[in-house]
Amino acid sequence: MGTELGKYKTCVSARSTSKEILKKAQDGGIVTSLFAYALEEGIIDGAIVSGPGDEPWRPQPYVATTVGELMASRGTRYNISPNVSLIKEATRSYGLDKIGIVGTPCQMQAVRKGQLYPFGWRDVDDKIKLAIGIFCMENFPYQSVKQLVEDHAAMKMESVKKMEIGKGKFWVFGERGQVVQLPLKVTHKYEQPACHVCLDYVANLADVSTGSVGSPDGWSTVFVRSKNGDDIWTKAIAAGCFETKPIEQVKPGLELVSKLANEKIGKNQKTVEARATFGVGKALRNPYIKP
Ligand SMILES: Cc1cc2nc3c(=O)[nH]c(=O)nc-3n(C[C@H](O)[C@H](O)[C@H](O)COP(=O)(O)OP(=O)(O)OC[C@H]3O[C@@H](n4cnc5c(N)ncnc54)[C@H](O)[C@@H]3O)c2cc1C
Numbered sequence: 213m214g215t216e217l218g219k220y221k222t223c224v225s226a227r228s229t230s231k232e233i234l235k236k237a238q239d240g241g242i243v244t245s246l247f248a249y250a251l252e253e254g255i256i257d258g259a260i261v262s263g264p265g266d267e268p269w270r271p272q273p274y275v276a277t278t279v280g281e282l283m284a285s286r287g288t289r290y291n292i293s294p295n296v297s298l299i300k301e302a303t304r305s306y307g308l309d310k311i312g313i314v315g316t317p318c319q320m321q322a323v324r325k326g327q328l329y330p331f332g333w334r335d336v337d338d339k340i341k342l343a344i345g346i347f348c349m350e351n352f353p354y355q356s357v358k359q360l361v362e363d364h365a366a367m368k369m370e371s372v373k374k375m376e377i378g379k380g381k382f383w384v385f386g387e388r389g390q391v392v393q394l395p396l397k398v399t400h401k402y403e404q405p406a407c408h409v410c411l412d413y414v415a416n417l418a419d420v421s422t423g424s425v426g427s428p429d430g431w432s433t434v435f436v437r438s439k440n441g442d443d444i445w446t447k448a449i450a451a452g453c454f455e456t457k458p459i460e461q462v463k464p465g466l467e468l469v470s471k472l473a474n475e476k477i478g479k480n481q482k483t484v485e486a487r488a489t490f491g492v493g494k495a496l497r498n499p500y501i502k503p
Pocket residue numbers: 236237238239240241242243244245260261262263271285286287288289290291292293295314315316346347348349350351352377422423424425432
């Protein structure tokens with residue numbers, strides 16, 4: 213396995229020990245449990261998460277300052293949730309000094325970029341104390357998710373209990389037990405085009421990153437990446453927040469994570485190169501200088 217998985221100190225398969233969190237978690241409830249632990253221990257005094265918005269399955273970022281508020285964010289909503297846009301607000305309006313934030317790999321890149329070049333983020337960059345990344349192959353505009361659910365899966369958005377991408381399918385689970393699986397060849401054309409130049413599958417820049425792939429159903433694969441992430445994760449394990457298994461002992465394991473990361477990078481690298489020759493690259497050159 214090479215650079216496709218980013219740098220990490222440890223990788224395990226894990227699941228929250230809280231039955232309450234697991235009831236509505238997307239996978240092993242890693243994000244909610246780790247933020248809940250960090251909140252209770254005063255490592256963070258709030259977390260920027262994404263919960264249900266004003267339309268069914270439209271995500272809405274918000275600042276959670278209690279475990280109760282964190283609970284509303286459990287589960288994945290497969291469209292863009294501008295979590296990073298709340299960072300300034302979290303410190304100014306909510307008065308947070310120690311912020312947690314969850315996001316997709318591109319959002320983790322934005323967080324780190326903001327910390328390195330804090331224009332407009334004065335006094336904010338050093339307040340980010342726990343950045344949790346979630347794996348991400350692709351994302352969808354809200355209208356596209358609606359179309360997939362209503363037109364292709366023939367369900368109403370408000371009657372959907374869970375959505376999931378896994379085992380090569382887009383799954384829609386209804387409140388009354390219905391299950392519809394759509395082949396990914398149906399969903400591809402709905403993906404947001406920006407995702408086709410994205411080269412990070414496993415949130416390389418997060419303190420801790422997690423996703424379902426690689427682990428059995430109901431469990432999560434967890435990469436502990438930074439020293440900060442390692443300190444918090446180790447304490448959370450010692451406090452009994454998670455049960456863990458060595459990643460080498462679970463199926464399908466890291467090999468699948470690696471395969472999917474390589475597929476994403478390989479496919480999208482071609483799009484990056486194609487776009488560079490498609491006019492974007494040319495447009496960036498000075499037209500008065502002969503190549
Ligand atoms: C667009 C997208 C694509 C994904 N693709 C993959 C994939 O290909 N393979 C894979 O293994 N995992 C993927 N995931 C991650 C997976 O679906 C879970 O989010 C992850 O495993 C965390 O589960 P959990 O049980 O630990 O989290 P929970 O405890 O259930 O908490 C979920 C957290 O995710 C946050 N969240 C929900 N929706 C969004 C959103 N749209 N943007 C930002 N944050 C959000 C919530 O704030 C909450 O804190 C994807 C997630 C998203 C949002």
